[in-house]
Amino acid sequence: MSGTPEIGGTKPIRVSVEAGKSYWWCACGKSKAQPFCDGSHKGSEFSPLEYKAAASGETAFCTCKRTARQPACDGTHKRLTP
Numbered sequence: 001m002s003g004t005p006e007i008g009g010t011k012p013i014r015v016s017v018e019a020g021k022s023y024w025w026c027a028c029g030k031s032k033a034q035p036f037c038d039g040s041h042k043g044s045e046f047s048p049l050e051y052k053a054a055a056s057g058e059t060a061f062c063t064c065k066r067t068a069r070q071p072a073c074d075g076t077h078k079r080l081t082p
Contacts, residue, residue, distance in 0.1 A: 005029040005046060009063030010080060012073035017053035024048040025061060025071035035061035035071065 006029030013035045017023060024037040028046035031038040037048035051071050053059070062070065064077040 003045065005065040007064050007066075007080065008034045010077050011063065012060040012077070013063055014058050014060050017051075017056065017059050019053050019056045021053055023051045023053065023071075025051050027065065027070070029063075029065045034063045 005027060008026060008029040008031060015023070015035070025035055025048060026033070026037045026041070027049050028041040028044055030040035030044075032040070041047060049071055051059075051061075060073040062073040062077070064080055066076040066080070067074045068076070
């Protein structure tokens with residue numbers, strides 16, 4: 001395995017989250033339910049990352065899987081080569 005996740009998308013996905021609720025972010029990039037896990041990582045070295053919302057509101061989740069602020073978007077997708 002390469003150790004590098006697949007690119008699940010090239011733009012963040014904004015999601016309305018609820019305070020105290022857990023969301024499972026896809027870390028492998030294979031999920032068809034981006035930005036969240038659908039179990040596609042099974043058999044790989046990747047595992048979903050739990051995000052527990054501290055407050056209700058909108059969060060921009062990374063889909064390129066290259067962010068340094070997992071699971072939040074940090075703009076890294078802007079530097080990806082097509």
